[in-house]
Amino acid sequence: MFKTMMRRAGKCAVVATAGLMMMSAQAAEPIKIGSFLSITGPASFLGDPEVKTLEMYVEKINEEGGVLGRQLELIHYDDVGNASSARNFASRLIRSDNVDIIVGGSTTGATMAAVPLIQQAEIPFISLAGAVVITTPVKKWVFKTPQSDRMAAERILADMKDRGITRIGLISGTGGFGSSGRTQTLEVAEKMGMEVVADVTYSGSDTDMTAQLTNIKNTKGVEAVLNFGFGQGPAIVTRNYDQLGMELPFYQSHGVASDSFLELAGSAAEGLRLPASPLLVPDSLPDDDPQKEVVQNYKAEYEARWDSKVSTFGAYAYDGLMLAVRAIEEAGSTDPEAVREALENIKGYVGVTGEFNMSPDDHNGLDPESFRILEVQNGEWKLID
Amino acid sequence: MLAEFLQYLFTGITIGATYALIALGFTLIYNASHVINFAQGEFLMIGGMATVSLTAMGVPMIIAIVLAIILAGVLGIALQRFAIAPAKQADVVTLIIITIGASIFIRGIAQVVWGKEYHVMQNFSSDEPIWVFGAVLNSQSLWVLGVGAVVVVALVLFFTKTLTGKAILATSMNKEAARLVGVRTQMVLMLAFLVSALLGSVAGIVVAPITFTSYDIGIILGLKGFVAAAIGGLGSGVGAVVGGLALGIVEAMAAGYISSDYKDAVAFSMILLVLFFMPRGLFGPKVVERV
The missing domain is CATH 3.40.50.2300 (Response regulator)
Incomplete structure (x- = not known):
């Protein structure tokens, strides 16, 4: 009992110091990154590493000073692999949480259920699901990180x-x-x-x-x-x-x-x-492979933090978050249209999944060779x- | 031709035997209390998952299996003691809803304790499949069938030869009369939960090497077991066995000969047909309402 109290007090102290140190940064509103993932349920093997990856890298980015001098705030919900709850949570992220960008949607079903809402609300959305229908035909606000089926x-x-x-x-x-x-x-x-x-x-x-x-x-x-x-x-x-x-x-x-x-x-x-x-x-990748370093780092960091094996699905979330951050940085603000435009023009981002070269008619940006x-x-x- | 047919038959019988064991669990509790215990699938999950995690901890397989079955038994008694018994005179529908709640609860605990991944259990004997007239029989299928047969025989003996078994039968026929001749019906109810928990866990353990096991394996297998019990006529032991095997075989044949897309549709149309022409199922008791 005493121990846990001490631990809690310790945590409070850490949070407080961190807070003090970031006084200036906190003056600005945090950038809200919304997510709905299948953390439990039949698709939990997708959502579980995804949410872990998002949490871990949002923390890391915040420790390094955030994006545009603002902290990131991750708001995530568990859709249990159910498309209709995915839609409800997407609506909540848009209407009541007022997020700046959505990175989520573990399954194609969940993603496609949320797409109409997101298109209507005009918020950039990076899906973590695989099916080709997500970005073909191109939808103005929808992007995705995994290669298509x-x-x-x-x-x-x-x-x-x-x-x-x-x-x-x-x-x-x-x-x-x-x-x-x-x-x-x-x-x-x-x-x-x-x-x-x-x-x-x-x-x-x-x-x-x-x-x-x-x-x-x-x-x-x-x-x-x-x-x-x-x-x-x-x-x-x-x-x-x-x-x-x-x-x-x-x-x-x-x-x-x-x-x-x-x-x-x-x-x-x-x-x-x-x-x-x-x-x-x-480790079998040739040394001149541009992805080698990114891949090795992600694997090492994930496994050190969570003490469990890294998975490809978590990497989709890694790329999703990094693309979002890069787009916000390039846009210089969280204005949805500017971020969307920046996302659409990302070229040569080397991620864990592959090298992304987005364009107005390719919102995935990967090729089969990845x-x-x-x-x-x-x-x-x-x-x- | 023959090889193909045999292959579908083997597949069907194996999965059907599992359905039958689960259906027997439903039947037992239904007979003793008219409650449909929707936590039946969870006993199955507990059996498989506990065995897997115990063997992973280095416990020899045999001991792990025995411990898993005991764990499921304790859980069965606990379910009756702490969830069903306190509701005493509640409606049967209320009790059924309680079992649904209990199943969600157990599943939640299992998810926290064992995680969400699928787990593998080793085959009891060799991994080498057996070839019969060009069809393949997984050696584990023989275990499923053998254990299923032993369990059914044991149940028959239990109900016809022992006083306790007869007391359960008496309670299922007429609770009031049984109580009047001195049967402790609460005790009988607890026993019914215990036995069906044991049945469920045994089914879960023998089938785990074939299907894998995870915290939510009980949902779909439990549902199929219930369907099998309904086809056979709720409350009939023979019905549960026949219903389970029939469901398994029809599913496998449909997947093989028609299309795997219609597999479940065929199985469920079968239920509709059976219940349409024989509302009490294939072997359901002919009940005459007393006025």
Whole structure:
């Protein structure tokens, strides 16, 4: 009891001194950064590292003196992976919290639910979700940091083509991520002259995908299998794939590019390939890679602070926050139109996810090459390309 | 052809056996109290998660499993003692709502204690799958089926051969009369919660190596188990087993032969059909309302 009181008193003292030191800065209103994330619920593996990243870097930026001499204030809500609460929280951020910019939206569903409100309120919004619909067609106020699923499909199919594969079996989740990935894969395959000969789906709560995989296995002419989905589903697919003794080259999407996937899928993941952020293999990057330093720093800082493994999803939040800060700095104010314009013209920002080159008709700014193709070898990620 | 059919059948039976075990838990409590215990899925989660975390702490698997089952049992009794019993004469609907509240509570605690990630449990025996006429059978599936069968036989013996079992049956048939002949019905109720918690945790443990486990695994599996119990006719033990297997097999066949998109739709249309033509389910008791 006494101990906690002492600790509290200590904290108060620290806060008070920090406050005194920043008297001048505090004279100005803080810059409010709003966020709605799926911190709990089925998409918590996205929202959890994202909120941790935002908290940590807002703190760090504030310690270093803030942005434009003003402190940052992070206001975040947990949408539990539910699109309608995401919309409610977006409305709260705009109407009652009066935030200057929104960095959030862990899932495509949550993002798209909030987009109409944000477009109407005319506030810059950087989404952390993947689907291509978020920035295609371009929406004036909406930006995003992850590569789109279309780029992932392009990257995967290009790698398949290099290996001489033209006929693929596709198994995808029925959630927003999986179904959008499926659509993109079908389109890209057609463009690249490849054929999707089997096309099956599973729902996010399924606990066994043997039936669907048997279907693919019995389809004639399948040369490789691609699984588009996120969450525990792809790990189950991977295990079932192994149990069924399927030997064809197996690809996963960037949706499962994390170490926890390796843990869940175990030895069944051996030999599979996926497109991923360089964050998974920071030390294998060549020294002249511009991203190497950013990636290594983010990984080291995150892991030191939270004592848990860094994830690609947290990196989306890192890039989102840094893009927002850079845009506000360049705009010289928090005037929404000026910030939006600055965001749209960011060139050559080297982030953890890739190098961003925004333009009025590209509110994502990444190219497919920012994905690296990794292969699982001996239970670890190995950089292939 | 045959291989394909067998593959779907294996998948269906495995998951169906799990549904059946959960459905049996629903049935037990429903019989003893007419309450549908929506915290049933949480017993399943506790079983899986406790085993995983205990083995991670270095406890041998067998002991971890026993401890997890005991933990679930204690939780079952606690649920009855501290949530259901104080509400005494409340409506059945009120009690059902209490169980929903309890399930959210348990899930919340589990999330704080164990975190939100999915966890892996090792197969009980080898990881090598078994090949039967060109179809693959996960060795863990045999465990699920075997344990399921043992549990069902044990339950049958319990209800037909032991006095306690008979007391539960008597209470389910007529609470007033049972009390008049000296059955302590509160005790029986507690026992029903204990046994169904044990059932749930066993289901959760044997199925965890196949499905993975996480703090919220109980929601969907619990719901499917309830559906299975409803198909079989709430309150019927045979119904719970048949309902569970039927649901699992129909799901797997639909996913394989029709389209995985319609898998759940097919399963749920089946419930509609069954309940439409047999409102009390496949094996539901024929109840005559006394006027």
